[in-house]
Amino acid sequence: MSRPLSIAVAGLGTVGAGVLRLLSENAEIVAARAGRPVVVKAVSARDRLRDRGVPVSTLRWYDDPVALAADPATDVVVELIGGSEGPARALVEAALAAGKPVVTANKALLAVHGAAIAERAEAQGVPLAFEAAVAGGIPAIKALREGLAANRIRRVAGILNGTCNYILTVMREQKREFGEVLAEAQKLGYAEADPSFDIDGVDAAHKLAILAALAFGRPVDFAAVHVEGIREVSALDIALAEELGYRIKLLGLAARTASGISARVHPCMVPVAAPIARVDGVFNAVVAEGDHVGRVMLEGRGAGAGPTASAVVADLIDLARGRVTPVWGAAPGALASVPSVPMDRHVGAYYLRLMVLDRPGVIADVTGILRDQAISLEAMLQRGRAPGEAVPVVLTTHDCEEAQMRRALARIAALDAVLEKPALIRIEPL
Structure with missing residues (x-):
C-alpha cells in the first residue's frame, strides 16, 4: 500500500x-x-x-x-x-x-x-x-458534476435546509405556530441560538448558488439568488395548504430558461403527491432534471457530524486515488457567461390569503384588481360568514408573471377592508 x-x-x-x-x-x-x-x-x-x-x-x-x-x-x-x-x-x-x-x-x-x-x-x-x-451526506455534488455530466440540466431544486424543514413539518403535524416551534427547535439543537441564516433562507441560498453553478456550467453567483425565508408562514397557511392538496416547503429552485438562469429560495406549495412533499423533519432532498436522464431525486440527512464527515472523507478518498475534477465541472474557459433572470420575471401560480372584513363588495374589489393585472383565478376558498368581522379568503391563480402579482398585491393591501399584510406563497408543480 x-x-x-x-x-x-x-x-x-x-x-x-x-x-x-x-x-x-x-x-x-x-x-x-x-x-x-x-x-x-x-x-x-x-x-x-x-x-x-x-x-x-x-x-x-x-x-x-x-x-x-x-x-x-x-x-x-x-x-x-x-x-x-x-x-x-x-x-x-x-x-x-x-x-x-x-x-x-x-x-x-x-x-x-x-x-x-x-x-x-x-x-x-x-x-x-x-x-x-451541500446537503450533508447526500452526494449531490458528485451526482451533478460527475454522474449527470452527459446531460444538459434543465432544473435543479431541493429542500436544502433541515432546520426549516423540521420547523415546517412540526407546524403541520402538531398545528403549532412558527415562533413556538422555532423555540423548541433551538432547545433540541436543531436551530442555532441565532437562527437567521437558516430561517431567512440564506443557508439554502448558499447551497443553491453552488448547485446552480454546477448544473448550468457558469461561475457561482450568490448575488443572483432571490431569497425569502419562512418567518411569515403561519399555521393557518399550512392548514389551508393541506385542504387545497399541498404542503409548504422551503425550496431552492434553479432553472435554465430561454432568457437565462433563474435561481430562487422561498416557501413553496407543492402537491402532496410529489415525492419531495413527503421529505420531512431534518431531512434534505435534491432533484435534478436532465435532458436524457429525466428526473433524479436524492434524499438523506443534510447535516450533522456523521453525514457531513462522510462527505468530507469521500473527497479525501478521491484525492488519495488521484481522482480530480474541475471545480465547477469544466475548465474555467468552458464556463458560460449566462445572464440571470430577475425574480419579477418569474412565471408561476400563486396562493394568496387575505384577512378581510366580511362585508359586501370586498371580493369584487379584490378580483377586479386581479383582472386589471390580467391575473386569472384558479380557485377561491372562504369558510363561513362573520358579517363585520375578519375572515380569511384564499385565492389560487393560474400562471402569471411575478411583476403582475406584485402590482396586484400592493393594490390589494391598500384596500381598507384588508386588515393585515396578505400572505403570498408560490405554487410549484414539482
Whole structure:
C-alpha cells in the first residue's frame, strides 16, 4: 500500500470531530477504498482543552489555522471552520497558494467567493473539493458534476435546509405556530441560538448558488439568488395548504430558461403527491432534471457530524486515488457567461390569503384588481360568514408573471377592508 495521505484539519466542532472519529473507526475500509491510509496529523481549533470525544493530544496543534497551510508534512488541508470571511477564507487561500489540495464543507465561502477561489485553484493546478458543502451526506455534488455530466440540466431544486424543514413539518403535524416551534427547535439543537441564516433562507441560498453553478456550467453567483425565508408562514397557511392538496416547503429552485438562469429560495406549495412533499423533519432532498436522464431525486440527512464527515472523507478518498475534477465541472474557459433572470420575471401560480372584513363588495374589489393585472383565478376558498368581522379568503391563480402579482398585491393591501399584510406563497408543480 502507498504512503499514507497526511491531512490537517482546521476546525474541531461537530463536523471536525466527526471526521476524526470516522477516519479512526473506519480506518480499514477508508484505506482499502483510498488505496492507502488517510491519516490526520495536524489540527487547529480555538480551545485545546475542550473534550471532543476523540483524542487529539498526539496531533500537531496550531493555534493559527492559517499556519496549517505551511505545515511541511501536510498533503491536504481540510477547512471546517465555516464562514465566508476571516480565518476560513485566509486558510483556503493560503493552502491553494502553497499548492496544497483543499477539502471544505464551507458553503458560505464557496457561494460568496467561489468564483475567485476556483480561479486560484485552477491557476495553481490544485484540487478544491467540497462535497460536504451541500446537503450533508447526500452526494449531490458528485451526482451533478460527475454522474449527470452527459446531460444538459434543465432544473435543479431541493429542500436544502433541515432546520426549516423540521420547523415546517412540526407546524403541520402538531398545528403549532412558527415562533413556538422555532423555540423548541433551538432547545433540541436543531436551530442555532441565532437562527437567521437558516430561517431567512440564506443557508439554502448558499447551497443553491453552488448547485446552480454546477448544473448550468457558469461561475457561482450568490448575488443572483432571490431569497425569502419562512418567518411569515403561519399555521393557518399550512392548514389551508393541506385542504387545497399541498404542503409548504422551503425550496431552492434553479432553472435554465430561454432568457437565462433563474435561481430562487422561498416557501413553496407543492402537491402532496410529489415525492419531495413527503421529505420531512431534518431531512434534505435534491432533484435534478436532465435532458436524457429525466428526473433524479436524492434524499438523506443534510447535516450533522456523521453525514457531513462522510462527505468530507469521500473527497479525501478521491484525492488519495488521484481522482480530480474541475471545480465547477469544466475548465474555467468552458464556463458560460449566462445572464440571470430577475425574480419579477418569474412565471408561476400563486396562493394568496387575505384577512378581510366580511362585508359586501370586498371580493369584487379584490378580483377586479386581479383582472386589471390580467391575473386569472384558479380557485377561491372562504369558510363561513362573520358579517363585520375578519375572515380569511384564499385565492389560487393560474400562471402569471411575478411583476403582475406584485402590482396586484400592493393594490390589494391598500384596500381598507384588508386588515393585515396578505400572505403570498408560490405554487410549484414539482
